[in-house]
Amino acid sequence: DIQMTQSPSSLSASVGDRVTITCRASQRVSNYLSWYQQKPGKAPKLLISAASSLQSGVPSRFSGSGSGTDFSLTISSLQPEDFATYYCQQSYSTTSFGQGTKVEIK
């Protein structure tokens, strides 16, 4: 099984901050990496697939990068609606999710 490890597990940031979340796979997953956003009481929402492909309707302040084992999700200027938990997911070998990163208001 491929293990996905996100860091940090949580972070506090202010509106306007640049935020980066990292995700490391226990083995190479090429670019089979997606990012999801989950707000409290809501279903997850796909933000980015194929490591860097922004889904339609997702604000351009979100970006993804990486390949192989190391990936990152960056929010260039944090907005109030971005406070949520973010999950990475590999789909190279069946699938598995990271443990999540909670982005909280500072």
Place this chain on the structure above:
Amino acid sequence: EVQLVQSGAEVKKPGESLKISCKGSGYRFFDYWIGWVRQRPGKGLEWMGIIYPGDSDTRYSPSFEGQVTMSADKSINTAYLQWSSLKASDTAMYYCARQASLSSGWYTFDPWGQGTLVTVSS
């Protein structure tokens, strides 16, 4: 609009059976894989398995193989997740989610259903 609508919350006792549903609309239901994901209270996302409604081909996560059964009825655009004997540890929110696109691979999920909360308590 592509949409998945799940059945309502359930409260069950240990040992009881349960079947929850996920109805798709706005697309050709039988063309896209449907995945199921568990989220225990305050915890992360766990992939349970996927089913292809076109022919009911099913792939289970090893962690859930034998614990649940996935099925689909393409005539009514509905996928199901069922338990024959619930345990307290099955208490969780359960989400269904569609394969994002025909070119995205089976396990990239978009959209998701709203979730079904299953509570198992004596």
